[in-house]
Amino acid sequence: MDFLKLEDQACFPVYALSRVLTAHYKPILEGIDLTYPQYLVMLVLWEHQQLSVKEIGEKLLLDSGTLTPLLKKLESKKLINRNRSNEDERVVMINLTAGGTALREKAKAVPESFKCSLGLSIEEMVALRDSIKIILERTKQINK
Amino acid sequence: MDFLKLEDQACFPVYALSRVLTAHYKPILEGIDLTYPQYLVMLVLWEHQQLSVKEIGEKLLLDSGTLTPLLKKLESKKLINRNRSNEDERVVMINLTAGGTALREKAKAVPESFKCSLGLSIEEMVALRDSIKIILERTKQINK
């Protein structure tokens, strides 16, 4: 096998699929005025209410260089608040505003719309998700 | 299942894995002074010698907004030439320079280095690649 052929690359399909999936999210997320990375931040906040920038970064594998401007954007949309922690002034805590919490109701339709847009069955998506998650966990470990 | 949990998202693991894999490529590709998207362009050119911007875009699922600056960068590194086609002046043909062709020899070590960096077996990588490629083909179709 010639590993310098695009056809045989393992990384390219992942890279391309990531962009294809994000493109499928785009028109759906426009309905709630979020980009895909912004949606991911909202997802983890809907789950946890309050998280530091670092904790969000750990969950999404993003650093402050990416998150700081993104969080400022969510703040300007009045979906979150950013406050320095009193216990540790280095830490910036992110909280949902009432509007941010309320957005969850609208967002509930997103996964179903996404599924329809993609045209994959639930079973296929779950299979994809689980196989990728195994690889992701493995490669995250190695990276440390 | 609550599809608004990060844990249950299908797209996030793909998005995260794509970035993890690209991060693994980074130190390896620095040895030949290429970014990952630049490496992909070189891969398709090593396979095809000459392609239009549009053809490269079709293979990599990238548009001219992404490719034009990237190709200008590869041109400034003297790896490729960009020339308007004589038959159709709208088309810009991309050719490898001697240096671009020669780089392939150095790049031959990249896939093996990548495999080692990742710590996955060939079998695991092939399985990942093939399962993702199936999904990618399906979702590309739907998008049209």
Add this chain to the structure above:
DNA sequence: TAAAATTAAATTGTATACAATTTAATTTTA
């Protein structure tokens, strides 16, 4: 065949990503 439509790149503007550095705060250690 001339106007309309289409096509290929390039450009413009916005939004990530991320390495490297900086800043300020906190923790560790000699």
Add this chain to the structure above:
DNA sequence: TAAAATTAAATTGTATACAATTTAATTTTA
């Protein structure tokens, strides 16, 4: 406990991505 090391965000700079628009060339159609 004061200096050194570490940590969390923010900042700076570079490199994608991609939608929307523009420009120039080509093709289609009335």
